[in-house]
Amino acid sequence: MLFRIALTLGLIALSAGGCYSYADERPTMSSVMEAAGESDWRELDPEFTLYMKIPGGTVIMELAPDFAPNVIENIRLLTRARFFDGAAIIRSQENYVAQWGDPDADGSDARSRGDAASSIRAEFYRDAAGLAFAAIDSRDAYADQVGFVKGFPVGKDNGDGRAWLTHCYGMLGVGRDSAPDSGTGAELYVVTGHSPRHLDRNVVLAGRVVQGMELLTTLPRGTGSLGFYASEAEYVPIESIRFASDVAAADRIRLSILRTDTDTFQDLVEARRYRAEDWFVDPTDKIGLCNVPVPVRSAE
Amino acid sequence: MLFRIALTLGLIALSAGGCYSYADERPTMSSVMEAAGESDWRELDPEFTLYMKIPGGTVIMELAPDFAPNVIENIRLLTRARFFDGAAIIRSQENYVAQWGDPDADGSDARSRGDAASSIRAEFYRDAAGLAFAAIDSRDAYADQVGFVKGFPVGKDNGDGRAWLTHCYGMLGVGRDSAPDSGTGAELYVVTGHSPRHLDRNVVLAGRVVQGMELLTTLPRGTGSLGFYASEAEYVPIESIRFASDVAAADRIRLSILRTDTDTFQDLVEARRYRAEDWFVDPTDKIGLCNVPVPVRSAE
Numbered sequence: 182m183l184f185r186i187a188l189t190l191g192l193i194a195l196s197a198g199g200c201y202s203y204a205d206e207r208p209t210m211s212s213v214m215e216a217a218g219e220s221d222w223r224e225l226d227p228e229f230t231l232y233m234k235i236p237g238g239t240v241i242m243e244l245a246p247d248f249a250p251n252v253i254e255n256i257r258l259l260t261r262a263r264f265f266d267g268a269a270i271i272r273s274q275e276n277y278v279a280q281w282g283d284p285d286a287d288g289s290d291a292r293s294r295g296d297a298a299s300s301i302r303a304e305f306y307r308d309a310a311g312l313a314f315a316a317i318d319s320r321d322a323y324a325d326q327v328g329f330v331k332g333f334p335v336g337k338d339n340g341d342g343r344a345w346l347t348h349c350y351g352m353l354g355v356g357r358d359s360a361p362d363s364g365t366g367a368e369l370y371v372v373t374g375h376s377p378r379h380l381d382r383n384v385v386l387a388g389r390v391v392q393g394m395e396l397l398t399t400l401p402r403g404t405g406s407l408g409f410y411a412s413e414a415e416y417v418p419i420e421s422i423r424f425a426s427d428v429a430a431a432d433r434i435r436l437s438i439l440r441t442d443t444d445t446f447q448d449l450v451e452a453r454r455y456r457a458e459d460w461f462v463d464p465t466d467k468i469g470l471c472n473v474p475v476p477v478r479s480a481e
Numbered sequence: 482m483l484f485r486i487a488l489t490l491g492l493i494a495l496s497a498g499g500c501y502s503y504a505d506e507r508p509t510m511s512s513v514m515e516a517a518g519e520s521d522w523r524e525l526d527p528e529f530t531l532y533m534k535i536p537g538g539t540v541i542m543e544l545a546p547d548f549a550p551n552v553i554e555n556i557r558l559l560t561r562a563r564f565f566d567g568a569a570i571i572r573s574q575e576n577y578v579a580q581w582g583d584p585d586a587d588g589s590d591a592r593s594r595g596d597a598a599s600s601i602r603a604e605f606y607r608d609a610a611g612l613a614f615a616a617i618d619s620r621d622a623y624a625d626q627v628g629f630v631k632g633f634p635v636g637k638d639n640g641d642g643r644a645w646l647t648h649c650y651g652m653l654g655v656g657r658d659s660a661p662d663s664g665t666g667a668e669l670y671v672v673t674g675h676s677p678r679h680l681d682r683n684v685v686l687a688g689r690v691v692q693g694m695e696l697l698t699t700l701p702r703g704t705g706s707l708g709f710y711a712s713e714a715e716y717v718p719i720e721s722i723r724f725a726s727d728v729a730a731a732d733r734i735r736l737s738i739l740r741t742d743t744d745t746f747q748d749l750v751e752a753r754r755y756r757a758e759d760w761f762v763d764p765t766d767k768i769g770l771c772n773v774p775v776p777v778r779s780a781e
Contacts, residue, residue: 276651305763322621322767322772350576350674350675351576378769379756382765394576398575398699462683463605464683465678
């Protein structure tokens with residue numbers, strides 16, 4: 182019964198303090214976001230923003246050149262060669278990933294890749310030195326330390342100084358075969374289930390979906406093994422993929438993202454760690470890396 | 482460059498050992514499952530198995546009477562009163578939950594709840610004593626210790642001895658209003674995104690989806706606030722919810738689940754922790770609670 186007593190004490194503490202309860206005095210995620218100023222936001226860089234048009238709408242992804250500069254430039258070459266226009270989403274595996282590329286990649290009808298490289302040295306991790314790493318106080322199952330770099334969730338090894346993007350929900354990955362350098366960006370995936378962190382440092386992550394996740398998560402699951410679409414009839418056609426900077430300014434969808442190198446972001450993390458909203462009866466005061474939201478809004 | 486050298490050494494170690502590489506000698510999830518015997522499986526108990534028929538198929542859930550016995554018996558009363566037949570899925574929020582109940586719960590057309598109670602003392606946690614707790618060696622962001630009890634993911638507080646079901650992907654929860662005892666089972670939800678562990682101990686979990694998750698995760702997201710369906714036209718009708726034991730034996734969908742109190746399950750966890758498949762170049766040797774799979778198969 183110890184815990185019942187502890188809980189009762191907690192409730193007494195919550196109701197102390199005059200007119201307002203303790204809970205009311207602590208910020209909520211809403212109050213933090215209301216207090217945020219213009220300087221807490223940054224507009225996405227069109228040079229590193231991707232639009233993927235599929236039936237139902239446009240998936241918008243922000244790329245992470247601090248972590249995967251070479252494969253991102255290869256994706257730029259593929260995109261400019263119109264490699265993805267007319268390609269397809271070929272896989273939707275429950276609680277895992279949606280994946281796209283050239284369905285005929287291995288056949289005689291393989292799509293032209295223009296000047297894109299056919300192998301890229303794998304960018305599984307980088308040196309943490311030089312990164313503006315905003316640490317989060319969280320006990321992580323997979324990394325010594327975790328935090329954010331320019332909006333992206335990052336793991337760090339305190340021993341060897343490596344840093345890497347982590348497989349949180351919505352992250353954009355670079356599919357590969359067995360050879361580590363076989364991930365060229367011609368096959369990409371997005372995490373659509375509970376974050377598969379065992380993939381960290383085994384496959385290159387290149388960015389994150391910032392709008393349109395629901396277009397990917399609601400795709401019919403593939404009936405083939407590993408959620409691959411078993412027949413051409415199941416493929417979900419891709420109308421086009423474009424870098425925002427390759428689209429006329431008037432046709433861009435301008436988005437801003439909350440900066441993660443600010444006090445406001447740390448306040449948001451704390452408000453998420455301790456949920457002061459009345460509904461919570463026993464706020465955990467703990468937080469996991471992939472449970473931290475990074476808000477996105479229209480920049481128009 | 483330290484980490485590059487460490488990785489090279491790792492690869493040398495992997496290829497030592499004669500004809501087979503070190504990696505080949507370690508079990509994979511496939512090899513563990515192939516080696517499993519009949520006694521590693523248990524058939525679901527029809528008394529604690531729920532069928533929910535919706536357009537597209539049947540979602541099957543296993544209930545957890547060790548953790549939420551009272552609300553489960555209330556769900557039984559609601560189910561036998563046919564409360565859910567003709568009710569609807571009323572919410573599908575991206576990266577969060579799908580939720581169902583009586584769309585007219587607060588109106589004059591509210592559905593009859595038969596003899597079901599209108600409040601239930603919240604079963605947010607229980608004493609860990611008496612549970613067959615199979616611990617997992619994992620550094621968890623939210624709980625001192627984690628593991629499995631009869632197939633369900635569980636967190637434990639070493640200080641006060643509390644144990645609770647955790648909000649992993651696919652878990653079945655009992656919606657509630659502000660009052661902790663307002664969760665009666667008349668509104669239920671399933672986690673459809675990255676596991677929202679901050680809800681642990683703040684809302685009752687009553688079970689887990691064991692088949693048909695894709696029927697819930699692919700539902701169109703609600704256009705209203707918090708992913709609620711904004712109009713009746715968006716509701717997804719529920720044809721029926723039944724306990725398997727209330728269905729003729731011939732009409733049951735018999736499933737078995739891997740027992741989690743066995744050496745085989747621990748082997749599976751270890752094979753998931755260290756991915757020995759050739760594709761992995763840098764297996765993490767770490768694991769998160771919600772990343773542990775609990776296999777389910779047909780019992781027929």
